[in-house]
Amino acid sequence: MKEPLWKTLTPGSVILEPGSSAKFKTGSWRSMRPRWIEENCIQCLFCWIYCPDMSVIVEDGKRKDFNYDYCKGCGICALECPGKKGNKAIVMEKEGG
Amino acid sequence: MTTIPLRLKEISRQEDRFAYGHRMCAGCGAPIVVKQVLMATDYPVIASNATGCLEVSSCISEYTAWKIPWIHSAFENAAATISGVEAMYRSLVRQGRIDDRQVKFIAFGGDGGTYDIGFQSLSGAMERGHDMLYICYDNEAYMNTGIQRSSATPFGANTTTCPAGDVIPGKPQNRKDLTKIMAAHNIPYAAQASPGHWMDLMKKVRKAFEIKGPKFINIIAPCNRGWRSRTDDAIMLSKLAVDTCYWPLYEIENGVTRITVRPREKKPVTDFLKGQGRFKHMFAPGNEWMIERAQEYVDREWERLQKEAACWAEDEEKTE
Amino acid sequence: MGKIVAVTGNEAVAESLRQVNPDVCAAYPITPATDLMQRFSSFISDGKVDTEMVLVESEHSAMSACIGAAAAGGRVATATSSQGLALMWEMLFIAAGDRLPIVMPVVNRALSAPLNIHGDHSDTMGARDSGWIQLYSETAQEAYDNAIQAFRIGEHPDIRLPVMVCMDGFIVSHSIERVEYLEDAEVRNFVGEYMPVNPLLDIDNPKSYGPLILTDLYHEYKRAQHEVMTRVKNVVLEVAADFEKLSGRKYGLFETYRLDDAEIAIVILNSAAGTTKDVVDSYRSKGIKAGLLKPRMFRPFPYEEVAAALSHLKAIAVLDRADSFGGYGPLFSEICGAVMSMDGKPPMINRIYGLGGRDYMPNQAEKVLDELVGIAETGKVHTLKDYIGLRE
Ligand SMILES: Cc1ncc(C[n+]2csc(CCOP(=O)(O)OP(=O)(O)O)c2C)c(N)n1
Ligand code: SF4
Ligand code: SF4
Ligand code: SF4
Ligand SMILES: [Mg+2]
Numbered sequence: 051m052k053e054p055l056w057k058t059l060t061p062g063s064v065i066l067e068p069g070s071s072a073k074f075k076t077g078s079w080r081s082m083r084p085r086w087i088e089e090n091c092i093q094c095l096f097c098w099i100y101c102p103d104m105s106v107i108v109e110d111g112k113r114k115d116f117n118y119d120y121c122k123g124c125g126i127c128a129l130e131c132p133g134k135k136g137n138k139a140i141v142m143e144k145e146g147g
Numbered sequence: 148m149t150t151i152p153l154r155l156k157e158i159s160r161q162e163d164r165f166a167y168g169h170r171m172c173a174g175c176g177a178p179i180v181v182k183q184v185l186m187a188t189d190y191p192v193i194a195s196n197a198t199g200c201l202e203v204s205s206c207i208s209e210y211t212a213w214k215i216p217w218i219h220s221a222f223e224n225a226a227a228t229i230s231g232v233e234a235m236y237r238s239l240v241r242q243g244r245i246d247d248r249q250v251k252f253i254a255f256g257g258d259g260g261t262y263d264i265g266f267q268s269l270s271g272a273m274e275r276g277h278d279m280l281y282i283c284y285d286n287e288a289y290m291n292t293g294i295q296r297s298s299a300t301p302f303g304a305n306t307t308t309c310p311a312g313d314v315i316p317g318k319p320q321n322r323k324d325l326t327k328i329m330a331a332h333n334i335p336y337a338a339q340a341s342p343g344h345w346m347d348l349m350k351k352v353r354k355a356f357e358i359k360g361p362k363f364i365n366i367i368a369p370c371n372r373g374w375r376s377r378t379d380d381a382i383m384l385s386k387l388a389v390d391t392c393y394w395p396l397y398e399i400e401n402g403v404t405r406i407t408v409r410p411r412e413k414k415p416v417t418d419f420l421k422g423q424g425r426f427k428h429m430f431a432p433g434n435e436w437m438i439e440r441a442q443e444y445v446d447r448e449w450e451r452l453q454k455e456a457a458c459w460a461e462d463e464e465k466t467e
Numbered sequence: 468m469g470k471i472v473a474v475t476g477n478e479a480v481a482e483s484l485r486q487v488n489p490d491v492c493a494a495y496p497i498t499p500a501t502d503l504m505q506r507f508s509s510f511i512s513d514g515k516v517d518t519e520m521v522l523v524e525s526e527h528s529a530m531s532a533c534i535g536a537a538a539a540g541g542r543v544a545t546a547t548s549s550q551g552l553a554l555m556w557e558m559l560f561i562a563a564g565d566r567l568p569i570v571m572p573v574v575n576r577a578l579s580a581p582l583n584i585h586g587d588h589s590d591t592m593g594a595r596d597s598g599w600i601q602l603y604s605e606t607a608q609e610a611y612d613n614a615i616q617a618f619r620i621g622e623h624p625d626i627r628l629p630v631m632v633c634m635d636g637f638i639v640s641h642s643i644e645r646v647e648y649l650e651d652a653e654v655r656n657f658v659g660e661y662m663p664v665n666p667l668l669d670i671d672n673p674k675s676y677g678p679l680i681l682t683d684l685y686h687e688y689k690r691a692q693h694e695v696m697t698r699v700k701n702v703v704l705e706v707a708a709d710f711e712k713l714s715g716r717k718y719g720l721f722e723t724y725r726l727d728d729a730e731i732a733i734v735i736l737n738s739a740a741g742t743t744k745d746v747v748d749s750y751r752s753k754g755i756k757a758g759l760l761k762p763r764m765f766r767p768f769p770y771e772e773v774a775a776a777l778s779h780l781k782a783i784a785v786l787d788r789a790d791s792f793g794g795y796g797p798l799f800s801e802i803c804g805a806v807m808s809m810d811g812k813p814p815m816i817n818r819i820y821g822l823g824g825r826d827y828m829p830n831q832a833e834k835v836l837d838e839l840v841g842i843a844e845t846g847k848v849h850t851l852k853d854y855i856g857l858r859e
Contacts, residue, residue: 056687056694061627062566063688064665065675071168071205071212079173095155099186099345100382102178104167111156120167124174125379142379191670195535196677203679211675216667219677220534220561227528230521231491231535231543232667238490238519239541239668250670268531271524 072120076103080123083145086115090139097127097140149188149353153346158186162214169212170204174378176368176385177201179342180284181255184366185215187349188356193236194253195229197260198222200291200370201284223264225254226272226281233277251356252279258299259289262325273332273361280355280362283325286370294373298323301393302444303437304425306373311428316437321444329363330399336362338398338407343386347396347408354400367394375424384422391419392449397456404455413449416442469648476607476639479646480546480572480632481506483614485516486654489570490541490661493521493529498584499636500548500574526551530558530569537567538676540666542618544569548636549576552590556597562629563598564692565676566664568621569629571599572614575737575788576636577823585824586636588736588789591765592797598692600630600699601766603736605722607644610634612716613763615649618658619706625698627664633765635738637824653713696767703764720769721762723776725751729758731839732777734802735786736762739820739827743786746832757836762798773805781843783815784835786855788827790819795852814842817852831856 060066093113098106105121107114128140151157164185171178177200185192193216196202202219205212220228233252239245254272256265261283269281288306289295295308302321305311309318330337335358340348348366355362367388369381376384388394389408393416396408417438420426429437474482481503484492494504510516521532529545537543547555552573562569573591577583591601602617604610610632617630634640649657665674680688700720707718724744726732733743740761750757760776762768777783783806787796794800799817806812818835821827834855842848 055684056690059684059688059691061664061691061695062564062676063678063680064565065206065209065211065678066665066672067209068211068214068673068675069163069166069168071166071170071210074168074170074210076168076170093156095159098159099155099183100179100342102171102173102175102182102381103169104163104165104182108159111159117167122173123378124381125377126174126382129379130382193539193667193670202677206675206678208678208680208684211678213675214673216670216673217675218535218538218667220531220565221557224528224531224558227523227531228535230523230528231493231532231537232539233535234491234519234521234532235536235539235541235543236668238517241519242490242517245668248670250668267524268528271528274524275522 075119076122077119080121080145082123082125082142084116084121084123084125084128084140085143087139087141090134090137092132092134092139094132096130096132100126100130102126148357149190151189153349161186161189164192164214166212166214168210170207171200172372174371174381175200176286176342176370176381177284179381180282180366180368183342183345183348184253184282184352187352188251190251190356191248192251192253193232194255195219195225195232197225197256197265198291199257199260201255201257203291222260224268225256225260225265226269229254229279230272230275230277233279252277254279254281256281256283257290258283258285258287259297262298262323270332273329273334273363276360278359280364283365284368285365286368286373288373290370290373299325302441303429305428306425316428316434326365333402334361334363336398336400338364339394339396340364340366341385341389341394341396342366342368343382344389344396344408351398373425376422380422384419387414387419390414391416391445393419393445395449395452397452403459404452405459406452406456416445469650469653471645471647473643474607474646475641475643476610476634477503477574477641478506479607479611480614482648483611483654484544485510486649486651487542487615487618487658488516488655489518489544491519491521491536491543493523493532493545495523495526495529495547495551497548497551499576499640500546500551500572503546503572503574503640526554527558530555530562533569534558534562534565534567537569538565538667540663540668542661544571546572546574548574549578549590552594553578556594559594559597559599566627567629568627570614570617570621570632571629572610572632572634574636574640575633583823586638587822587824591631591633592789594631595766595797598628599766600628601764602630602632603763603765604632604634604639605738605740605761607639608646610639611646611648612710612714612718615654615657616706616710616718620699620702622661623702624662626695626702628695628699633737638738647714649714657709657713699767700769718763720764720772721760721776724759724761726758726760726776728756730756730781731836731843732758732760732780733784733786733832733835734760734762734798736765736788736798739786739788742827742829743832746829746836750836755836755840768801768804770805773802774809777806777813778809780813782839783813784818784839785815786818786820786835788821790822814846814848816842816848816850818855819853820855825856827856
């Protein structure tokens with residue numbers, strides 16, 4: 051017989067798996083989508099330090115693409131991106147457009 | 148001691164201690180604050196969190212965004228709760244039952260949970276001298292319950308409990324200066340920071356963690372829902388708050404006040420106010436006095452802060 | 468064998484805390500519990516315990532700090548009374564919901580308004596639905612014994628719940644009585660080493676305490692919490708059996724006094740049971756078959772066992788030292804719950820006595836027993852709920 055749900059809960063509602071929010075993909079909230087234009091990127095990593103959703107992938111100190119599973123499309127990265135010679139390295143586009 | 152150089156290339160190599168998948172609104176300032184605070188250090192950290200937007204959105208059912216030990220118990224007691232955790236740590240280390248791994252203790256609270264309902268608990272914990280850092284992420288209203296005014300809400304702001312109406316044009320009172328009040332507890336470290344100035348913010352957190360005893364950092368955390376602004380402007384506004392001297396960046400270390408970032412040129416407060424719907428009515432004809440009053444308040448406080456800092460700077464010169 | 472001393476209830480319970488040696492205590496003064504934590508503080512100042520004391524700025528913070536400390540992973544205690552318990556109210560539910568075994572002696576006192584510092588049970592009765600285990604104590608000895616057992620009960624791996632140990636303000640907290648202390652080593656052995664469950668201080672395995680749980684699971688969490696309470700009874704009895712081996716003093720879910728062959732009985736909590744027992748004796752010597760039942764464990768309430776113990780009676784009076792205005796006294800409501808499933812329920816009356824420290828005198832018990840004699844004969848109840856001991 052299947053155990054009832056209430057018997058399977060962790061006592062005191064303690065959550066034992068750190069960072070388990072990763073299972074909840076917030077990318078579907080997005081209505082605008084940031085696009086990275088690599089050639090304009092000066093690797094300043096401002097987009098990384100300002101992203102509220104940890105959705106700018108940086109590997110070994112190098113900026114890579116966005117993590118669209120979680121990016122909510124707020125546009126902070128695009129607004130703060132200095133780009134190269136006035137040309138932004140991030141532009142916001144309509145999601146699915 | 149945290150030794151990683153404060154360069155983004157270097158700190159980006161660390162593992163995130165606050166994960167994606169949290170449910171704060173797109174463009175919320177609070178998670179930026181949390182991430183920068185936790186990124187600033189490589190000490191083990193245990194945090195408590197007052198009820199509010201950050202708490203409800205970061206830990207729901209089996210989903211937690213926290214990769215550090217974390218406890219939320221209620222709204223008004225983040226400071227008391229972490230002081231219990233810290234006391235247990237000290238007790239068990241002293242008794243030799245656990246190793247001293249130089250664990251650092253943080254309490255996160257919103258402005259409501261800090262300036263208002265949690266004020267007594269915070270004051271008590273600071274006076275008792277727990278080895279803890281209290282971080283207030285100040286979005287200037289009770290956002291979680293739907294943008295009600297708090298004592299951190301600035302003069303004139305339109306909130307759901309002090310709506311700008313025909314007779315009363317938004318919040319009639321000035322904001323409470325909590326950083327000053329915390330400094331008046333004569334704690335070893337109190338400061339103000341802004342996520343737009345990440346380097347300054349992280350330096351302050353690092354400094355705080357090298358000081359034993361109670362520390363307080365008040366960090367402005369724009370909320371586009373409550374401020375009626377755009378989802379992309381949290382960092383822009385937190386920089387403008389500094390550039391207009393609306394939210395000066397300073398620290399008070401052992402009673403000595405130091406301005407840590409001085410705007411190159413002080414911008415008019417309207418630069419900060421104008422992009423936010425909560426201040427829109429202040430720009431309507433007939434309400435010029437409101438803008439004047441807001442500017443006067445900023446000027447007076449900035450003047451005071453500069454004098455205070457200058458007085459200490461003079462002192463330092465004399466002793467040198 | 469420990470020593471025999473003449474001490475107050477507060478002194479005895481402070482001594483039990485010294486012997487248990489909790490890792491963290493939080494304290495805030497309130498009459499008549501003040502002196503309990505004051506005594507404990509002097510143990511700290513004299514280096515007699517390892518406890519880290521958090522001298523908070525309010526009872527709300529006391530319970531908050533206890534919650535933080537217990538979640539951190541160690542043994543925790545505090546004490547309070549009346550307004551202090553009322554101020555903690557919000558946090559009581561959180562301590563229980565988080566399944567944190569905090570032990571809290573509560574020195575029972577009336578609630579304002581009007582302000583009153585004397586003993587009644589309004590404070591802990593107000594907290595009966597908070598999810599805490601509640602043990603009540605007639606004497607300083609019982610308070611001492613209950614406090615020690617409370618750690619074992621609350622920390623039991625099947626339970627992990629906070630426990631209140633209740634004793635009457637002034638009547639017990641401040642009166643000197645004969646108390647038998649156990650040896651320090653016996654107490655430490657009895658409570659054993661603290662076994663943390665999901666401690667926050669395990670920094671290599673981070674846990675999150677206190678999530679937001681919405682409609683999808685809240686109901687299930689509460690069902691699980693109820694289940695834990697159903698296990699408490701057995702653990703209380705198991706711990707009591709061990710305690711009896713150690714001390715020779717017997718405890719159960721409740722105490723009965725001359726009840727087995729009684730026809731009428733009074734059900735009453737805490738110190739007033741002592742006076743009532745004397746009156747029961749004098750009625751027995753007059754040939755009237757009176758008896759008494761004194762609940763020890765009020766939460767969870769042992770309905771079945773209480774019902775079985777009362778089933779043969781012809782009339783019962785439940786005396787409450789607290790009122791639920793517009794309702795029956797809280798103890799009466801529980802006894803109603805207990806007898807509900809019985810065939811041929813005995814007639815019952817509810818009498819409110821001793822509020823705000825009003826003396827409970829033998830003549831009050833006598834009047835109640837006289838009334839019960841009449842009810843037992845006629846089977847008729849005139850006034851179901853009433854106040855006794857009112858001034859003319
Ligand atoms: C004792 C108590 N009173 C009221 C509430 C309702 N409440 C929950 S969060 C909140 C506002 C939080 O405001 P703040 O601390 O500024 O955090 P924010 O949501 O703005 O981030 C309120 C009023 C509560 N949870 N507990
Ligand atoms: S749009 Fe917002 S959420 Fe997405 S990567 Fe940029 S800053 Fe992060
Ligand atoms: S902010 Fe712009 S330039 Fe800087 S790293 Fe990000 S994409 Fe590149
Ligand atoms: S309401 Fe404001 S503070 Fe709350 S999550 Fe949304 S943006 Fe952040
Ligand atoms: Mg707020």
